[in-house]
Amino acid sequence: MRKEGFFYGMKFIDTAEIFVKAGNGGNGCVSFRREKYVPKGGPDGGDGGNGGSIIVRSTTRLSTLVDFRYVRHYRAKNGEHGKGKNKYGSTGEDAVIDVPVGTQIYDTGTGEMLSDLSEAGRRIVIAKGGKGGKGNTRFVSSTHQVPFESEAGGTGEQRHIRLELKLLADVGIVGFPNVGKSSLIRRISNAHPKVADYSFTTISPVLGIVRHRDDRGFVIVDIPGLIEGAHTGKGLGDQFLKHIERTRLIVHMVDVTRSHRPYDDYEIINNELRSYATALGKKDQVVAVNKIDVPAVKDGLQGFIGTLKKKGVDVYPISCMTGEGINALLDEIEKRLYKG
Numbered sequence: 001m002r003k004e005g006f007f008y009g010m011k012f013i014d015t016a017e018i019f020v021k022a023g024n025g026g027n028g029c030v031s032f033r034r035e036k037y038v039p040k041g042g043p044d045g046g047d048g049g050n051g052g053s054i055i056v057r058s059t060t061r062l063s064t065l066v067d068f069r070y071v072r073h074y075r076a077k078n079g080e081h082g083k084g085k086n087k088y089g090s091t092g093e094d095a096v097i098d099v100p101v102g103t104q105i106y107d108t109g110t111g112e113m114l115s116d117l118s119e120a121g122r123r124i125v126i127a128k129g130g131k132g133g134k135g136n137t138r139f140v141s142s143t144h145q146v147p148f149e150s151e152a153g154g155t156g157e158q159r160h161i162r163l164e165l166k167l168l169a170d171v172g173i174v175g176f177p178n179v180g181k182s183s184l185i186r187r188i189s190n191a192h193p194k195v196a197d198y199s200f201t202t203i204s205p206v207l208g209i210v211r212h213r214d215d216r217g218f219v220i221v222d223i224p225g226l227i228e229g230a231h232t233g234k235g236l237g238d239q240f241l242k243h244i245e246r247t248r249l250i251v252h253m254v255d256v257t258r259s260h261r262p263y264d265d266y267e268i269i270n271n272e273l274r275s276y277a278t279a280l281g282k283k284d285q286v287v288a289v290n291k292i293d294v295p296a297v298k299d300g301l302q303g304f305i306g307t308l309k310k311k312g313v314d315v316y317p318i319s320c321m322t323g324e325g326i327n328a329l330l331d332e333i334e335k336r337l338y339k340g
């Protein structure tokens with residue numbers, strides 16, 4: 001196991017609201033040629049340059065939206081005004097905003113999804129720069145030789161947008177509060193979420209990178225505990241399950257010290273997964289039965305494991321305290337991720 005990528009251990013921020021304003025177009029110019037011996041030259045006012053646009057680009061270099069906490073306003077450059085001697089104003093520079101792959105962009109006002117940047121290297125224009133105005137040269141016609149009119153540059157688009165990032169974890173840990181989810185991610189990854197002997201210690205998702213046997217490693221996410229009725233808003237609700245939707249595997253953690261009916265606990269959590277989304281209920285799952293170091297649970301433990309095995313469920317008895325069973329669990333996770 002190697003530890004790296006420290007910011008994965010930080011509290012994860014997955015939404016951000018920002019304001020973007022594209023550059024205005026430059027104004028067209030009104031100008032006339034001044035030449036020696038030519039009392040009145042023709043019109044030579046150039047066009048204004050287009051304003052810069054706001055472009056959002058997806059990159060694998062970023063994993064969070066944390067940067068958007070500090071910078072919330074993005075502006076592109078205005079186009080230059082046109083000049084005499086038919087000189088065009090130069091185009092305003094675009095502003096490129098990098099976001100992690102997987103970011104979705106919504107218009108805050110309408111709630112409409114503007115883009116889903118699910119692949120690296122995609123670019124979308126989120127606010128278009130204003131068009132440069134025409135200079136007076138463009139208004140010449142056979143009947144209109146001395147135009148004094150020009151066009152003003154267009155206004156750059158502006159909007160409030162919301163960025164949303166579903167965590168791109170390969171594996172998600174779900175279970176009741178206090179079963180030891182954070183203890184597991186602490187033990188196997190570089191992340192260090194708080195562990196404590198009460199419910200809802202974890203209140204926002206935490207990502208960790210795991211290096212076990214396979215060089216590729218995998219990303220695991222620890223989310224706040226679920227309770228019965230989470231899909232109706234009980235406890236912290238089921239909002240955090242959105243972070244599990246794109247994972248490939250669920251580690252369903254059950255604590256045999258929690259109740260005398262661990263199988264009911266197991267069913268309740270599965271029911272919450274199904275209530276959130278049918279696909280989540282069907283997602284590949286490994287059951288980790290935690291706290292097997294507690295001597296008082298030995299009997300109940302065997303019964304529970306027996307019941308699950310009879311139903312064809314893969315069970316891994318573990319202890320996040322002593323480390324027992326953890327390697328077997330990790331082997332199984334890598335097998336499912338990379339050999340399945």
Ligand SMILES: Nc1nc2c(ncn2[C@@H]2O[C@H](COP(=O)(O)OP(=O)(O)OP(=O)(O)O)[C@@H](O)[C@H]2O)c(=O)[nH]1
Pocket residue numbers: 176177178179180181182183184194195196197198199200201202203223224225226290291292293294318319320321322
């Ligand atoms: N005996 C024993 N205690 C454990 C084990 N794993 C975790 N605990 C304890 O169980 C308690 C809860 O652990 P957490 O890791 O915070 O549980 P959680 O599932 O993340 O809890 P929430 O964040 O509240 O949902 C802590 O007091 C841990 O020390 C284990 O394998 N054996």
Ligand SMILES: [Mg+2]
Pocket residue numbers: 181182183193194195201202
């Ligand atoms: Mg926790």
